[in-house]
Amino acid sequence: MKNFGDKLFYKIRQKESFLCLGLDPHLNLIPDVFQKKIKINRIIYSKENIKIVEDLCLSILESCLDLVPVIKLQIAFFEQLGPEGMMLFSKLCNIIKKTNTLCIIDAKRADIGTTNEAYANSFLDKTSPYPCDAITINPWLGLDSLNAFINKAKQQKGIFILVHTSNPGANDLQKKKLKNGLNLYEHLAKILFNLVEKNKGETGLSSIGVVVGATYRQQIINLRNKLISSPFLIPGFGAQGGTMEDARSGLLIDKGQNNKLNFGLINSSRGLCFPKKAKDCKTINEWEKIIKSNLIETNVNLKKI
Numbered sequence: 001m002k003n004f005g006d007k008l009f010y011k012i013r014q015k016e017s018f019l020c021l022g023l024d025p026h027l028n029l030i031p032d033v034f035q036k037k038i039k040i041n042r043i044i045y046s047k048e049n050i051k052i053v054e055d056l057c058l059s060i061l062e063s064c065l066d067l068v069p070v071i072k073l074q075i076a077f078f079e080q081l082g083p084e085g086m087m088l089f090s091k092l093c094n095i096i097k098k099t100n101t102l103c104i105i106d107a108k109r110a111d112i113g114t115t116n117e118a119y120a121n122s123f124l125d126k127t128s129p130y131p132c133d134a135i136t137i138n139p140w141l142g143l144d145s146l147n148a149f150i151n152k153a154k155q156q157k158g159i160f161i162l163v164h165t166s167n168p169g170a171n172d173l174q175k176k177k178l179k180n181g182l183n184l185y186e187h188l189a190k191i192l193f194n195l196v197e198k199n200k201g202e203t204g205l206s207s208i209g210v211v212v213g214a215t216y217r218q219q220i221i222n223l224r225n226k227l228i229s230s231p232f233l234i235p236g237f238g239a240q241g242g243t244m245e246d247a248r249s250g251l252l253i254d255k256g257q258n259n260k261l262n263f264g265l266i267n268s269s270r271g272l273c274f275p276k277k278a279k280d281c282k283t284i285n286e287w288e289k290i291i292k293s294n295l296i297e298t299n300v301n302l303k304k305i
Contacts, residue, residue, distance in 0.1 A: 003201030004134060004158030008231055010203070011069040011102055012262050018251060019299045020104070020233065021064055022269030023092070024074040025053045029274045033281045034059075045082045053081065054088050055284075060273055061095060063288040064295050070265055071096050072104040072233075073132075093130045103132040104233070108162065109149075110138040116148040124152035134158030136211060136233070139188060140173075146195075150208070153199060158207045158231070163188055163223060166213025166236030175219075185219065189226045196230045205263055206230050212250055214242025214266070220250040228252075232264035238271035244302055266302060 001007050012018050027040055027049060034052050041048040065071065078089035096103040109119045122128060123135045137149050139161050149159045164174050164185040174185040182190065192208070199207045206229045212220050214236035224232065232250040236242040247266040254262035275294045281287035 002156050004207040005205035006201035006203050009205045013257055015069040017069055017299050018261055018265055019068050019302055020070040020072050020265035020267040021068045021272050022072045022267045024269040025056050025077045030056055031279050033284055033287050044080050050081050050084045057092055059288055063292045065099055065101055067295055070102045070104055072106050072267055074106045090129045093132055097131045104134045105132045106136045108136050108138045110141050110145045112145055116145060120148035120152050124157045136160045138162050153207045160209040160211050160233045163210040164212050164216055164219045166215045166240050189223055196227055200229050204229055209233055214247040215240055217246040217249055224250055235267045237266050238268050
């Protein structure tokens with residue numbers, strides 16, 4: 001399958017899930033069960049923190065990897081751990097690559113010219129040390145900042161473009177009204193339309209996706225009407241305040257699967273990696289069981305239409 005949109009569409013069908021597990025190893029949220037032998041160090045770039053983050057991430061993958069269609073790795077939490085952190089990041093990417101699960105790197109990269117080509121090579125080239133299926137992109141430098149990534153998308157990769165993000169500050173720019181009557185995020189969606197349509201696969205789902213926060217339900221609905229073929233990556237569900245109903249509003253009915261939802265991913269990070277019920281576990285085995293059970297429960301609840 002050459003088109004990322006098709007790969008995503010069928011992976012959602014196969015796993016019977018549109019839940020994306022966001023692997024964001026917040027140092028301040030790592031439970032005590034991972035700190036029995038060594039403790040989190042206040043010095044962020046430290047051998048203790050690298051070891052604890054590695055143990056946490058490997059436990060999450062071992063417990064949950066087969067249960068979701070996509071794992072999203074947030075690169076910032078690994079970059080802060082220095083070169084050893086990036087070696088761990090590469091290790092995790094390669095582990096996921098060998099499984100039946102897709103990998104998105106949340107890096108929000110953007111630049112111009114050859115610098116951007118280097119970014120695209122870093123993550124989407126066939127020889128990348130961080131193999132993944134898609135990457136998040138910041139488009140606000142202009143459309144030329146997308147070119148290098150779009151070229152890679154034609155080689156079985158995907159991109160997710162930030163259009164309306166989940167943070168409160170999204171309104172500072174993205175909802176500004178232009179002279180043509182459109183909000184800025186709507187204007188961006190309008191000029192992305194042809195790009196999305198040109199990169200559609202056989203399923204009707206494009207390799208060019210958009211990031212739209214669950215904390216802004218009306219904007220999700222608005223964008224879905226404008227970008228019918230685009231896969232949506234929807235953060236902001238759970239800890240940031242978006243509800244299940246808000247998040248589901250960005251998905252579409254998969255008519256070939258008894259009206260199950262498809263055409264997008266609902267991302268959960270803290271809610272899946274750090275549920276309150278797992279905070280006081282005494283053993284890693286107990287923690288993994290609760291993490292797995294919580295993910296299954298979240299997935300079931302999300303699918304209730």
